[in-house]
Amino acid sequence: MTINWLRRLTTPLRYLKIKHKQKFKYDWVIPAVLTILCMWGLSSLDYSIALIGDDGILVGIATLAHVLVGFFIAALAAVATFQGQGMDEKMSTPAPTLKDRYKGEKITRELTRRQFLCFLFGYLAFVSLFIALLTIFERVLGTQIAAVVPELVKLWLHPLSLTFVLFVFWNLFVTTLVGLYYLTDRIHHVSPEVKS
Numbered sequence: 001m002t003i004n005w006l007r008r009l010t011t012p013l014r015y016l017k018i019k020h021k022q023k024f025k026y027d028w029v030i031p032a033v034l035t036i037l038c039m040w041g042l043s044s045l046d047y048s049i050a051l052i053g054d055d056g057i058l059v060g061i062a063t064l065a066h067v068l069v070g071f072f073i074a075a076l077a078a079v080a081t082f083q084g085q086g087m088d089e090k091m092s093t094p095a096p097t098l099k100d101r102y103k104g105e106k107i108t109r110e111l112t113r114r115q116f117l118c119f120l121f122g123y124l125a126f127v128s129l130f131i132a133l134l135t136i137f138e139r140v141l142g143t144q145i146a147a148v149v150p151e152l153v154k155l156w157l158h159p160l161s162l163t164f165v166l167f168v169f170w171n172l173f174v175t176t177l178v179g180l181y182y183l184t185d186r187i188h189h190v191s192p193e194v195k196s
Helices: 002-009 011-017 023-044 057-081 113-148 151-184
Strands: 097-102 105-110
Touching (some): 002 011, 011 097, 011 113, 023 151, 057 113
Antiparallel strands (some): 097 105
16 A cells, blocks of 8 residues: 555656666766766866855756746646647657556556656656755755764765766756657657558
């Protein structure tokens, strides 16, 4: 019972479980490379970025996330109701797959364009909401937590937290570009089978 409600609330995160030969690159590799380049650039320039506070990077990312969350939810609604040809056809071979449960049995299903895009924009909306809530948490409790954390812990906690925040940002950025690619181009392509 507990697992069911948690599974429902975290359904958008199932986007990360979708398998496709190129998807791993967009979900993990490119964001990781961009994060490493940012961290390397900051360290080589001896430039320290504040993570929290009014001038912190978290506030800047959250401002962007607040704007994007509405766009992602609107895009999700549009994709869910879009009546274009081929939206409910399976994606090009090899189609992205998702392991699922159906009547108690584990199955692997090939996703349609609509299913894939719904998972994609649901995931983006979820991440944006997570960033927004993280910022609220930081504004309410950040100063109190920083006051009680020992300096030694802060020394290694700051770069780790910054790396995590940058990775989440770059993942959001790259996945948004993938979503825009599908909305501007791929969503209008009709496979030969559907066309005929």
